[in-house]
Amino acid sequence: MEATMLPEVTAGGVIIKAVLILAVISAIAGFGTYIERKVLAFMQRRLGPQHVGPYGLLQIIADGIKLFTKEDIIPQHANKLVFAVAPAITAATAFIALAAVPVFPDFTIPEWIPVLGGIFVPSIASDVNVGILFVLGMMAAGLYGPLLAGMAQANKWGILGSARTAIQFLSYEVVTGLSILAPIMMVGSLSFVDFNDGYNDNGLWLIVYQPVAFVLFLIAGYAETNRTPFDLLEHEAEIISGYVTEYSGMRWGMFFIGEYANMITIGVIASVVFLGGYNDFWIIPGWLMIIGKIAFMFFLMLWVRASWPHVRPDQLMWLCWKVLMPVAVINVVITGIVMMV
Amino acid sequence: MYEMIAFYVFAVSTTILFAITAMSKNVLYAMTSLAAGMVIISGFFFLLGADFLGVVQLIVYVGAVMALYAFAMMFFDATRDIKEKHGNPALVFLLGGLMALIFVVIFSAPIIGENVKANYPIVEGIGNAQAVGMVLFTKYLVPFEVAAVMLLVAMIAGIILAGKKMDHSLTTSDDEPVEYEDELLKENK
Numbered sequence: 043m044e045a046t047m048l049p050e051v052t053a054g055g056v057i058i059k060a061v062l063i064l065a066v067i068s069a070i071a072g073f074g075t076y077i078e079r080k081v082l083a084f085m086q087r088r089l090g091p092q093h094v095g096p097y098g099l100l101q102i103i104a105d106g107i108k109l110f111t112k113e114d115i116i117p118q119h120a121n122k123l124v125f126a127v128a129p130a131i132t133a134a135t136a137f138i139a140l141a142a143v144p145v146f147p148d149f150t151i152p153e154w155i156p157v158l159g160g161i162f163v164p165s166i167a168s169d170v171n172v173g174i175l176f177v178l179g180m181m182a183a184g185l186y187g188p189l190l191a192g193m194a195q196a197n198k199w200g201i202l203g204s205a206r207t208a209i210q211f212l213s214y215e216v217v218t219g220l221s222i223l224a225p226i227m228m229v230g231s232l233s234f235v236d237f238n239d240g241y242n243d244n245g246l247w248l249i250v251y252q253p254v255a256f257v258l259f260l261i262a263g264y265a266e267t268n269r270t271p272f273d274l275l276e277h278e279a280e281i282i283s284g285y286v287t288e289y290s291g292m293r294w295g296m297f298f299i300g301e302y303a304n305m306i307t308i309g310v311i312a313s314v315v316f317l318g319g320y321n322d323f324w325i326i327p328g329w330l331m332i333i334g335k336i337a338f339m340f341f342l343m344l345w346v347r348a349s350w351p352h353v354r355p356d357q358l359m360w361l362c363w364k365v366l367m368p369v370a371v372i373n374v375v376i377t378g379i380v381m382m383v
Numbered sequence: 384m385y386e387m388i389a390f391y392v393f394a395v396s397t398t399i400l401f402a403i404t405a406m407s408k409n410v411l412y413a414m415t416s417l418a419a420g421m422v423i424i425s426g427f428f429f430l431l432g433a434d435f436l437g438v439v440q441l442i443v444y445v446g447a448v449m450a451l452y453a454f455a456m457m458f459f460d461a462t463r464d465i466k467e468k469h470g471n472p473a474l475v476f477l478l479g480g481l482m483a484l485i486f487v488v489i490f491s492a493p494i495i496g497e498n499v500k501a502n503y504p505i506v507e508g509i510g511n512a513q514a515v516g517m518v519l520f521t522k523y524l525v526p527f528e529v530a531a532v533m534l535l536v537a538m539i540a541g542i543i544l545a546g547k548k549m550d551h552s553l554t555t556s557d558d559e560p561v562e563y564e565d566e567l568l569k570e571n572k
Contacts, residue, residue: 121411172434172512179441186418186445189452193411201456208453215446232435232512 055163062163063140071302076102078344085348112291117195120288124194129293132187132300139180140303142166142173143310144234146320146329172232177311178218181266181304185211187297188268188275192285203284206274206355213362214265214272220370221258224377225315228252238319247318254373256316258366260342263308265358267301270347274355309339386430393426408464410455418448435511 076091076099083090091098116122144166166173185207192204225248229237237248249256265272276284286294313319313335320332353361400420407413421444428437459465469475503518519527 121409124411124415127415172438175435175438175442179438179445182442182449183422183445185449186415189449190411190415193452193456205453205456208449208456211446211449212453 074302081344109295114291119196121194128191129296133296135184136300136303173234188285195288199282199287214262217262217366224255249316267304271350309336410459
């Protein structure tokens with residue numbers, strides 16, 4: 043394992059990494075709302091936001107001011123403590139999950155930079171050797187946000203939203219686990235670093251060997267992040283706003299920061315596990331490759347949102363349990379047979 | 384040093400959270416603190432270097448509590464306190480206290496006797512998941528298989544109990560919604 047001598051991981055490096063992840067992901071999560079509107083607008087032959095700043099770029103700041111200054115309302119009969127804690131659960135679990143995800147390659151800060159020069163920054167803030175399970179488990183725990191929010195607000199639409207959260211969780215969780223199991227069998231490790239280095243050994247992205255698992259993982263990932271074909275929790279046309287019906291201001295905003303952070307986490311997992319991670323590609327450096335891959339996965343989510351109508355809860359359960367789960371099991375069995383023979 | 388601080392933080396918060404679970408009259412508080420306590424217990428596994436078990440604790444127990452939530456949502460009004468029935472508080476107190484005492488004695492006896500040693504200590508260079516798999520598929524293979532069969536039996540029983548009208552979707556039935564309404568009304572009368 044320790045063939046190449048890596049520089050020692052110091053506390054300073056880990057802190058820099060954590061700050062880097064927080065800063066970059068929060069910024070992208072804010073900027074993501076703008077990109078989402080603009081991309082959806084172009085796909086639907088509209089213009090999207092364009093009045094605030096050039097091309098509507100300052101719309102994010104306008105939205106931010108609106109969110110921060112909005113009155114924070116807690117309904118009279120709501121369970122106030124749980125109502126207040128729920129948005130924090132969504133945002134916090136989303137960022138805890140990011141602690142075990144590799145975003146950029148290892149690098150050492152150049153010596154000529156004052157104070158921080160020479161510090162080695164690892165690719166993951168915390169390289170637990172079961173990283174992939176940790177991230178999936180933490181993201182699953184994030185669903186307590188919508189669940190508690192819906193139950194605490196004493197609102198029928200909220201209860202419907204949290205009931206849908208529960209069935210959505212019970213549907214996709216099996217598919218996520220089984221779809222990621224086949225790549226885990228091929229790599230023989232649960233660490234993201236091993237997934238990334240596995241590419242170096244055989245030179246082909248895992249998607250070439252595991253196209254079925256890739257598609258299954260994406261579908262389950264969209265269900266996990268409540269993206270549009272599966273946005274049952276808050277579907278406006280049916281249940282007003284579901285679990286966020288009674289929320290306003292920054293509490294509402296925290297749900298969405300969490301949701302965008304989760305979208306990016308799914309994008310990172312898909313890039314590292316299936317698309318070759320942060321390895322250099324031809325002359326393109328690794329950090330640029332991983333940004334490109336994550337951006338593409340993000341764009342794909344918007345593309346899917348623009349293309350597909352949303353499904354009913356019973357259709358989601360039918361899809362997950364009667365179609366995706368058998369396909370995933372067959373995929374795992376075939377992978378096992380091919381590996382053994 | 385950091386481990387000590389982390390251990391005491393985790394220990395205190397676990398105790399408080401599970402106390403809330405047992406004492407609270409509000410379903411929402413009880414279930415929330417149960418879930419939070421389960422998450423924090425996984426912290427102990429991480430402290431001991433058992434990453435795999437910690438993550439399994441996270442996934443399995445947090446997911447299981449989620450299923451409990453789903454049931455609680457159907458049966459209770461989550462915003463109201465429930466009335467508890469205390470038939471014989473003295474007996475409950477006595478039995479509960481005795482059980483707690485027995486557990487404490489059972490688990491602390493080997494520690495006092497300094498007789499605790501790991502059967503399968505963590506080996507450098509071998510991952511947690513590999514070590515667990517190795518033990519599970521050699522020494523504990525029979526219990527493992529028996530557990531699998533038990534789960535299968537439970538699953539089949541569940542499907543048989545729930546599956547009588549499974550082919551008929553309530554959401555999409557345009558033809559005979561009246562029949563179901565009548566059945567419900569009859570049962571209520």
